[in-house]
Amino acid sequence: EVQLVESGGGLVQPGGSLRLSCSASGFTFRNYAIHWVRQAPGKGLEFVSCISSNGGSTFYADYVKGRFTISRDNSKNTLYLHMSSLRIEDTAMYYCVKDLEPAVFGVLDYWGQGTLVTVSS
């Protein structure tokens, strides 16, 4: 059974930092690109970042570029999102999401349960 379990969310002050983790199981993690997608309270879905299967390629939405860093450790089946210079508007549920198939980028077939990040003073 595919499982993606996010952790690391919490309350942080504006300007602060946080590291999210996503632990994967039930599939060959090293073969899949993985994405972070967020959802602010009561709002829609928003792409944050993604990383290729071997970690060699990364992409960021403009609103997090330069502040967030995505990485992965395929030996630990774990994805990370390092978040710094956090803003109030970064408050959201952050989902870790895998692609449907290794060769099909961007079809988001399995979502974790999410971890909530709250940026507030």
Added chain:
Amino acid sequence: DIQMTQSPSSLSASVGDRVTITCRASQSIRSYLNWYQQKPGKAPKLLIYTASSLQSGVPPRFSGSGSGTDFTLTISSLQPEDFATYYCQQCHSTPGTFGQGTKVEMK
């Protein structure tokens, strides 16, 4: 970035109704369009990928069509468990942008 626009933003329908949601891309995305369903407090669920392919385990009352810039999600006969919010998403180019969502409510 490619902009995705869904319509309507919300709709009211009854069990058994045929429901249609549309999604328009700001430029051609060929058939690189996916549909997701989200229920309150839950993560989204993939329903349809590449415009018309039904994800495994999704009931056949859900169908998708379209190509280029205009796409449609149809629920042929709305069931009680289908009241939810639906999102389209393009995966033609990164970032894979989402529509703003369509909330399907009970009439």
